[in-house]
Amino acid sequence: MPELAEVAYACRQWRDGIGHKVKEVTAHPTSRVYRDLDRSQLQKKITGLTLSASDTHGKQMLFSFSNNNWLGIHLGMTGNLFSEPPHYKAQKHDALLVRQTNRTLAFRDPRQFGRIRLGEGNDPPHWWSDLPISMLREEFNSDILSGALKRHSRRPLKALLLDQRYFPGMGNWMADEVLWRSKIHPAQLGSQISKIKQVTLFEQIIFVVKGAMNSVGQHGGDPPEDWLFHSRWKNGQICPQTKSLLIREQIGGRTTCWCPALQKKS
DNA sequence: ATACCTGTTTCCCG
């Protein structure tokens, strides 16, 4: 599920809980999402407080509570948020249940690659405030891209795009989408990208990020019909643009899908 | 049964 737009949608699932008090907190006894945290401390801190706001930044989520308390959630590979009925019974992979009078806010994560963090203080904790500039902001400019290309001149573009220090929220399918639209081979090295291609690449990052937020981020469904997204998940699919056979291979340690007719190495 | 997977961290190498 979770790349930036899916995270934004997940965050909205807890929106109805804002302005309401926490009656009880249930933490899964063994889930790895608590690897930074003491479960009883989480319960002690959050119980009785009021959820006051929520926000996302890339793949990170921040929930604000009364009394200067903060809860961070990262969905990992298989995490998701749900709003369930007040007396909902915990399922096997429910890592966290936050009970309120009219609903139960649930964080479910079968593979447990997600992560829960806590913070206390007037200002948001450092794990939130230290995040790199959001790709949705005006301050996210092409200098960030050119700086990353320069510093990592021997990295395949696919691997670079997944680097959260530069492109917070970029995930596997979004990176494939960006490279496909930019007509860049995913294994192309940072140093091999012309100035012209850099401009295209930057524009397509913005296009895909905004396009994903306006579709997936709003309704939780799929991105627009003509996106590579719909053809990238299994072998033997056809490029929506060129109608030639798409390739799927590991690049930068991740399954990568691209169109050999469109995305040539140079 | 076996391989695969929307993410990140840690370890190892040059």
Added chain:
DNA sequence: CCGGGAAACAGGTA
């Protein structure tokens, strides 16, 4: 010290 890559984490699904 830095950059790059592989392995590890864990369980569901095809």
